[in-house]
Amino acid sequence: MKTFIVLLLIVSFSANSQKLFPSIDTYGGVFEVPEAEHLLDPNKNYKIVFDITAAEKNPSKDMNHAYEAVARVINLYGLEGVKKENMDIAVVIHFQATPTILSDEAFNQEFKENNPNTDVINKLSENGVKFYVCGQSLRARKYADYKLNPNLKVAVGAMVAITHFQSLGYALLKM
Numbered sequence: 001m002k003t004f005i006v007l008l009l010i011v012s013f014s015a016n017s018q019k020l021f022p023s024i025d026t027y028g029g030v031f032e033v034p035e036a037e038h039l040l041d042p043n044k045n046y047k048i049v050f051d052i053t054a055a056e057k058n059p060s061k062d063m064n065h066a067y068e069a070v071a072r073v074i075n076l077y078g079l080e081g082v083k084k085e086n087m088d089i090a091v092v093i094h095f096q097a098t099p100t101i102l103s104d105e106a107f108n109q110e111f112k113e114n115n116p117n118t119d120v121i122n123k124l125s126e127n128g129v130k131f132y133v134c135g136q137s138l139r140a141r142k143y144a145d146y147k148l149n150p151n152l153k154v155a156v157g158a159m160v161a162i163t164h165f166q167s168l169g170y171a172l173l174k175m
């Protein structure tokens with residue numbers, strides 16, 4: 001009997017700790033939280049702008065954690081019943097995160113590796129996320145002549161892009 005109870009607890013714990021991907025598969029897995037108060041209205045439209053500045057300790061090998069966070073937010077909203085169509089998400093990349101937007105070809109030229117961020121950027125873009133890179137950072141970091149991921153647009157500056165989206169009612173999430 002004790003063995004059965006232990007086994008039941010293990011199975012129960014495993015089921016409760018299973019990551020879910022309600023909106024974006026592969027990235028940004030979330031956990032179901034049955035005791036959580038539902039704060040979101042599934043019929044409301046949500047606008048979020050992400051400010052991504054940080055690089056990983058090993059940016060040539062590791063995907064930038066901020067892109068995983070963008071996917072996680074979309075999945076959290078999906079867990080609350082908000083459809084991707086009711087989310088308007090923009091991502092502004094600058095400072096140390098700037099190299100993450102290079103094409104695989106350009107990244108390989110610079111770092112001798114394929115860009116570990118390509119797949120997540122492409123997946124998020126396929127799901128409606130808009131990406132902007134700071135033109136100032138491109139020039140300051142000497143990436144202006146490199147080929148970029150085709151899912152990106154260049155803004156004159158990150159500060160312009162972020163304040164533009166904020167003036168349109170987007171909530172700011174700094175990464």
